[in-house]
Amino acid sequence: MSSSSLLPQEDARDAALFFVVCALCFLGALAALSARAAYSAANDWTNDVTGQITIRIEGTPQHLEKALELTRGFPEIASARALEKSDAEELLSPWLGKNGVPEGLPLPKIIAAEAQPNAKNMGEKLQSAFQQNRITATVDDHVVWSEDVRRATDSARLVALVAVALLAATAIAVIAFATHAALLARKEIVNVLHLCGAKDSFIAGLFERRFLGLGLQAGTVGAVLALCAAAFLLYMAKQSDGQVWLLPQLSLSMVDGLILGLTPIIAGLSAMLAARITVIRSLAELV
């Protein structure tokens, strides 16, 4: 003669709550994956533009050679090279087609340099060096543009993190409300257990276990759905040669696996904690 649970089995309210928690976990996991992808992409974009210097030389090929020599002479410069005609043709191919640059079309003399990560004010230093050597040059270290990129990526990170935080808070609030509703619906059971001498911790434990299980299950389903969605987006991105337009590109790395693995645990623990707090508070209203 095995004993049943002291709380009734799931009813329609639990099924609805399961669906809501599941959906929130799915959205939360997807938002966390997007946040991680945005964070990662932001780092890549920022690293890509930081340290890149473009120098346009006005003058003869000798001026270009001298400027290249001067540029390479700076210890903060990791690499520097003059762009060849083939580079110019590749850059201009979207406008000029595959036939290349027409003969006689003047091409700018460009040096592409990359500074060390800790280099400071390289634009000014190079400009000063060129002036001293009577070389007319325009130095663009992309500071303004990289700052814009940095601001944009920081905003993207912040929005993603806020979305994750908001979804997590919403899930916890929904669970707390649902626990309270479940408790009200089972108030008679709570009262009878209470009058039979059950301690608050005993009654709270019943609800904690119930909601821990619900949170774990709903979180697992939500995480699996998020995994499927991420895999689908990844597949679609690969189908279009990795082009995902302005969206951060999702991946399925170890960190993503960790996010998906943590989703049911966080959902379960949040549900358990919300249940405990709600039950203890409600019981405090009884004698």
Add this chain to the structure above:
Amino acid sequence: MNNMSLEEPAVQFDQVSLSYGLDQDVLTQVSLELHARSFTLLTGPSGAGKTTLLKLAYLALLPSSGQISLFGINTNRLNRVGLAKLRRRVGVVFQEFRLLDHLTAYENAALPLRVMGEPERQYKDDVIELLRWVGLGDRLHARPETLSGGEKQRVAIARAIVGKPDLLIADEPTGNVDPEMGDRLLRLFQELNKRLGTTVLIATHDQHMVENAGAEVLRLADGHVMHQVSNSPSFTIS
């Protein structure tokens, strides 16, 4: 579980009043003592405050003023854990049964033992025997919705006494059973009182019980006037 001394009153009300909100007092300055191992019937007209008095005695309510002691323990000084432990020494038969619908008769009857954390193997046979004794041996697995009023009443009584409480409080325990079962239940209460020394307090309208119980009778009227009907020393009132 009977570890109270004969000297300590099992139940002591000292100037106890109770009102709900700003309403008039349901009970006004009630003082009484039920001696340990006593058997007391509480009578009075409907609305006199019998159920409220019982609720105070089984710690479902706290008094607005005054002091209640059970087994010599001042309940005003107890924290929630202390109150829970004290409730375990009190068995209650509620007027409206209050069985849990999703549990079987056996599980309902075993509830206090389960709450106390006793392993099922230790109480299983006793609970089955008790349910057989109250005539429910063939209804062990029945859920409350399939039980008659009388059967529910007997499950509720089994639940109240299964833990061999020091104090048994029953609110109209024979209200839904036939006279024969009523007599049988009364004998069960008397047996518990005599053999185990359980203090029994029963609220009843059943005149047959009042006349045949051979118990002390406490009459409650208008929430604040109490009359001692018999001259028995098992309780004192003021």
